Amino acid sequence: MRLWHQSLIPYLPRQQLLGQHRECCALRGKGWGRKHSTVDYVFTYSPAYLIAYHNLIMDEMEKRGYHPDSIWRYASYRGKELGGDWPEDKWEVQSWRWIKENNNPIYPEHNNEYLKECLENLKNKGIEINV
Numbered sequence: 001m002r003l004w005h006q007s008l009i010p011y012l013p014r015q016q017l018l019g020q021h022r023e024c025c026a027l028r029g030k031g032w033g034r035k036h037s038t039v040d041y042v043f044t045y046s047p048a049y050l051i052a053y054h055n056l057i058m059d060e061m062e063k064r065g066y067h068p069d070s071i072w073r074y075a076s077y078r079g080k081e082l083g084g085d086w087p088e089d090k091w092e093v094q095s096w097r098w099i100k101e102n103n104n105p106i107y108p109e110h111n112n113e114y115l116k117e118c119l120e121n122l123k124n125k126g127i128e129i130n131v
Contacts (some may be wrong), residue, residue: 001036006105009018009060011129016122021061021068022131024054028116029079041109048109051075052100 004012004020012020027050033043042050058068071077076084077095099106115131122129 002038002108002118002121003042003110005110006053006107007055007110007115007131008118008122008129009056011131012060013127014064016127017057017058017060017064018066020057024050024108025072025079027083028054028077032078041107042101045107046095047073048099049103052098052103055096055100056106081105091128 003023004016009017009020014090027039027042028047032047054072058072061068074084078084105111119129119131
């Protein structure tokens with residue numbers, strides 16, 4: 001489980017990009033609030049942050065000709081089993097567009113140190129990215 005550093009999204013190989021989409025879907029669904037050392041920071045923010053990040057992933061997927069299910073564009077959608085309605089305040093969930101446009105990076109944890117960590121992780125998988 002990992003959300004790649006935001007600046008790496010345009011450079012991720014197909015497998016990592018599609019995996020990131022699956023990861024975001026899982027986190028938005030039953031994975032919301034489930035502890036995992038590499039993504040715990042996500043749960044300290046409104047779900048709107050994850051929705052904003054997920055939309056960056058889907059934007060990149062569409063740029064590459066992939067067709068993620070458009071239902072994930074609905075901020076309150078949480079997957080087939082959970083449907084809609086986050087337990088948090090609706091306004092917070094709807095604020096994802098503002099977060100996407102004004103927070104760069106979306107998550108403050110996506111700093112230079114985290115970028116280096118992600119690049120090293122990719123390198124260990126045989127993937128070299130020059131940012």
